[in-house]
Amino acid sequence: MDKNILLVGCGNMGFAMLQGWLSLDDAPRVRVVEPAQGLRGRLADLPVEVHAHPDEFPAGYEADIVVFAIKPQLFADVLPAYSSRVGEGAVFLSVAAGVTSEAIAALLGGKPAIVRCMPNTPAAIGQGVMAVYANARVTPEQIDAAKVLLGSCGMVVEVEEEGLMDAVTAVSGSGPAYVFNFIEALARAGEKAGLPADLSARMALKTVEGAARLATQAEDDPATLRRKVTSPGGTTAAALAVLMADDGLSPLLEKAVGAARDRSVELGRTN
Numbered sequence: 018m019d020k021n022i023l024l025v026g027c028g029n030m031g032f033a034m035l036q037g038w039l040s041l042d043d044a045p046r047v048r049v050v051e052p053a054q055g056l057r058g059r060l061a062d063l064p065v066e067v068h069a070h071p072d073e074f075p076a077g078y079e080a081d082i083v084v085f086a087i088k089p090q091l092f093a094d095v096l097p098a099y100s101s102r103v104g105e106g107a108v109f110l111s112v113a114a115g116v117t118s119e120a121i122a123a124l125l126g127g128k129p130a131i132v133r134c135m136p137n138t139p140a141a142i143g144q145g146v147m148a149v150y151a152n153a154r155v156t157p158e159q160i161d162a163a164k165v166l167l168g169s170c171g172m173v174v175e176v177e178e179e180g181l182m183d184a185v186t187a188v189s190g191s192g193p194a195y196v197f198n199f200i201e202a203l204a205r206a207g208e209k210a211g212l213p214a215d216l217s218a219r220m221a222l223k224t225v226e227g228a229a230r231l232a233t234q235a236e237d238d239p240a241t242l243r244r245k246v247t248s249p250g251g252t253t254a255a256a257l258a259v260l261m262a263d264d265g266l267s268p269l270l271e272k273a274v275g276a277a278r279d280r281s282v283e284l285g286r287t288n
């Protein structure tokens with residue numbers, strides 16, 4: 018795509034998205050600002066320009082899309098420096114949890130076009146969920162360009178109501194961590210049941226991968242697929258009696274997702 022992308026912050030999420038962008042056949046021109054030397058080092062072999070600070074930009078540099086992938090707590094300090102460093106018609110894209118488009122606009126001054134995106138780290142391999150919300154200043158061309166960029170990282174879904182971004186964050190933004198924790202827990206449980214640690218870890222991982230792929234490819238919904246594993250009076254039924262009890266997995270996940278959503282709202286209030 019014929020665009021100048023400026024990535025501010027190349028930590029876990031920024032780097033994951035960058036890998037998606039660079040996988041495009043017509044990858045955009047990317048400039049990165051990242052103060053951490055170690056993180057800049059891993060960009061050395063990639064076709065991107067890297068800076069520790071925006072003062073290092075060449076004269077006249079203008080970005081079409083500025084992506085903020087820094088922690089929400091840094092927005093107030095970092096954003097104002099970027100309001101004057103972009104071209105006419107630039108769009109600002111924030112991946113921060115909680116921080117509202119109104120708060121971002123206030124930090125940038127004027128009436129900027131803002132896209133909020135809630136990505137997740139599977140973006141690194143093109144398997145992310147990239148939820149977007151665009152404020153009223155974003156033109157159809159700008160949202161299309163943002164969607165092409167984000168589409169290189171996975172499935173793009175548009176959210177019409179900004180308030181839903183907190184719930185989105187709690188489900189798909191944080192969600193990979195829940196799945197990784199499930200893999201860890203299943204591996205540990207296998208170990209407790211007598212398996213060697215390494216074997217249990219490999220089996221837990223492949224079981225989650227295989228189940229996710231089957232759920233993606235099969236015509237059956239997850240509940241039907243679950244029933245197909247569950248022989249009457251068998252082993253799965255014994256396990257599901259625990260997992261699907263009143264105090265089982267579902268209420269636990271509701272509590273976890275609720276906690277993440279509340280934290281997202283809180284992060285928004287403090288910015």
Ligand SMILES: NC(=O)C1=CN([C@@H]2O[C@H](COP(=O)(O)OP(=O)(O)OC[C@H]3O[C@@H](n4cnc5c(N)ncnc54)[C@H](OP(=O)(O)O)[C@@H]3O)[C@@H](O)[C@H]2O)C=CC1
Nearest residue numbers: 025026027028029030050053086087088089112113114136
């Ligand atoms: N991690 C995830 O799975 C997801 C994260 N997000 C959002 O992404 C954002 C980043 O999170 P994450 O990647 O996990 O955090 P990281 O801490 O891994 O990355 C943020 C990076 O920004 C750098 N940074 C600090 N100050 C500046 C600055 N002035 N200019 C440019 N870069 C700077 C940090 O450097 P240093 O370490 O030296 O401070 C760090 O490398 C957050 O807003 C988060 O809500 C959204 C969805 C998923």
Ligand SMILES: O=C(O)[C@@H]1CCC=N1
Nearest residue numbers: 113114186190191192
């Ligand atoms: O933990 C966080 O706050 C960020 C947002 C979603 C995933 N990571």
